[in-house]
Amino acid sequence: MEIEQLYEIFQQHPVITTDSRKCPLGAIFFALKGDKFDGNDYVADVLKAGAAYVVADREDIEARFITPDSTTNHVIKVDNALQTLQQLAHYHRSQMPATVIAITGTNGKTTTKELIAAALSTHYQTLYTQGNLNNHIGVPLTLLRLTPKDQFAVIEMGANHPGEIQELCELADPDCGLITNVGKAHLEGFGSFEGVIRTKTELYNYLRAKSAPVFANLDNLILKEWHENSSTIYYGTTPEAYIHGRITGLNPTLQIEWEKAPVRGSGGRPGGFITTQLVGSYNFENVLAAICVAAHFDVEDAAINTALAAYTPTNNRSQILKTKANTVIVDAYNANPSSMQAALDNFEQTEGSPKMVILGEMKELGAYSRDEHQKIVDRLRDSNLTVWLVGKHFSLPPTPITSGRATLNPDWKLFENTGNLLTYLKEKPVSGCTVLVKGSRANGLEAAIPYL
Numbered sequence: 001m002e003i004e005q006l007y008e009i010f011q012q013h014p015v016i017t018t019d020s021r022k023c024p025l026g027a028i029f030f031a032l033k034g035d036k037f038d039g040n041d042y043v044a045d046v047l048k049a050g051a052a053y054v055v056a057d058r059e060d061i062e063a064r065f066i067t068p069d070s071t072t073n074h075v076i077k078v079d080n081a082l083q084t085l086q087q088l089a090h091y092h093r094s095q096m097p098a099t100v101i102a103i104t105g106t107n108g109k110t111t112t113k114e115l116i117a118a119a120l121s122t123h124y125q126t127l128y129t130q131g132n133l134n135n136h137i138g139v140p141l142t143l144l145r146l147t148p149k150d151q152f153a154v155i156e157m158g159a160n161h162p163g164e165i166q167e168l169c170e171l172a173d174p175d176c177g178l179i180t181n182v183g184k185a186h187l188e189g190f191g192s193f194e195g196v197i198r199t200k201t202e203l204y205n206y207l208r209a210k211s212a213p214v215f216a217n218l219d220n221l222i223l224k225e226w227h228e229n230s231s232t233i234y235y236g237t238t239p240e241a242y243i244h245g246r247i248t249g250l251n252p253t254l255q256i257e258w259e260k261a262p263v264r265g266s267g268g269r270p271g272g273f274i275t276t277q278l279v280g281s282y283n284f285e286n287v288l289a290a291i292c293v294a295a296h297f298d299v300e301d302a303a304i305n306t307a308l309a310a311y312t313p314t315n316n317r318s319q320i321l322k323t324k325a326n327t328v329i330v331d332a333y334n335a336n337p338s339s340m341q342a343a344l345d346n347f348e349q350t351e352g353s354p355k356m357v358i359l360g361e362m363k364e365l366g367a368y369s370r371d372e373h374q375k376i377v378d379r380l381r382d383s384n385l386t387v388w389l390v391g392k393h394f395s396l397p398p399t400p401i402t403s404g405r406a407t408l409n410p411d412w413k414l415f416e417n418t419g420n421l422l423t424y425l426k427e428k429p430v431s432g433c434t435v436l437v438k439g440s441r442a443n444g445l446e447a448a449i450p451y452l
Helices: 003-012 039-049 061-065 081-095 109-120 138-143 164-172 193-200 202-209 221-227 281-296 301-310 337-349 366-381 418-427 445-451
Strands: 028-030 053-056 075-077 099-104 126-128 152-156 176-179 213-217 231-236 243-249 255-260 269-275 319-322 327-331 355-360 386-390 412-415 434-438
Touching: 003 081, 028 039, 028 081, 039 053, 039 061, 053 061, 053 081, 061 075, 081 138, 081 164, 099 109, 099 164, 099 202, 109 126, 109 152, 109 281, 109 301, 138 152, 138 164, 164 193, 164 202, 176 202, 193 202, 193 221, 202 213, 202 221, 213 221, 213 281, 231 281, 243 269, 243 281, 255 281, 269 281, 269 301, 281 301, 281 337, 327 337, 327 445, 337 355, 337 366, 337 434, 355 445, 386 418, 412 418, 418 445, 434 445
Parallel strands: 028 053, 053 075, 099 152, 099 176, 126 152, 176 213, 213 231, 231 243, 327 434, 355 386, 355 434, 386 412
Antiparallel strands: 243 255, 255 269, 319 327
């Protein structure tokens, strides 16, 4: 079946699902293959549940479900269900009027995406990536949610191997975009930090090729050479940037002041003050990026300020929780060496005493894992923090922990896994502390929050 023909069916049944357990009545089910499941196994189930059509690709599908003499076959056999999903999404995107904004980066892309969407939504109908549906399956599913009424689509793009951002750009065909930053993440897939940079900047290369604008942090020297020859709208801390600002407070949440630089002969002017609900100085550039994008698309300053002040982080990202026993800063959605260092730097600046950190190991670092975890341990040796580490890639420093002048906080603990941590917390609860919980999502450190 040609994509145009499938698109006609999609227009009649515009709900797409890839999860046989969540198949709305009248939806189109794409039978994708995963590491543990094969959607082709559930064709009969979703048809019984009320799916209007199934797009499947296993060889036995045609013999089992497609009747030659039927005028309407509800199972469509294709060579590759995933590629067909992607092709349908790309075709649909080409038919929709929305301006597509692509966002990638090592850290902060989800928060930045949501901040941009919040600001744009004050004036425009805006679609944006839900959760972390930012890969080769999530991006097409997001694009297929576009409607003719949507004026903007803010599309998050993740990657863990070279070439992936280029593939997602070819799928979504963004009209503009930004890279939040680059850091040491997914080194196992990228091979090196340089590999991270090359992959993330595939977005800049794609936009440059079509003379499309990019939004960029003027303070980020690592990425400077990659966007210098682009049509660039800058944000940062210096007056040369179109949107520039400074941090005015961090206790407990980020507060900023910002203004616009002169544009097209006009004078610069104050943009305002924002007290966010975000933890951490590392979110400063994310907020500036959102202001820059919204201001470029003519959202009024007051609307930007109100939207960003109202944005509440979720999913264990930069959240402050006041429990009965402690103040808990939860940043346990993901972790890599760059974000871990930034979180620790910020935590040491925040008020609250005594302080402790519960750090889960960082995943997908490959051959770099042992060294990067050791750098975190070394970074903490001279702190006055109580340190609890979770995961086999961490190791405790020598005991007692000493510097040249003093014996430092000896209350370090190492847990093999989160289960062991929970057992300890149940037996010996923590109280009266300000606690940072940070680690890769695979650790499941959010399970510790009820015990803090």
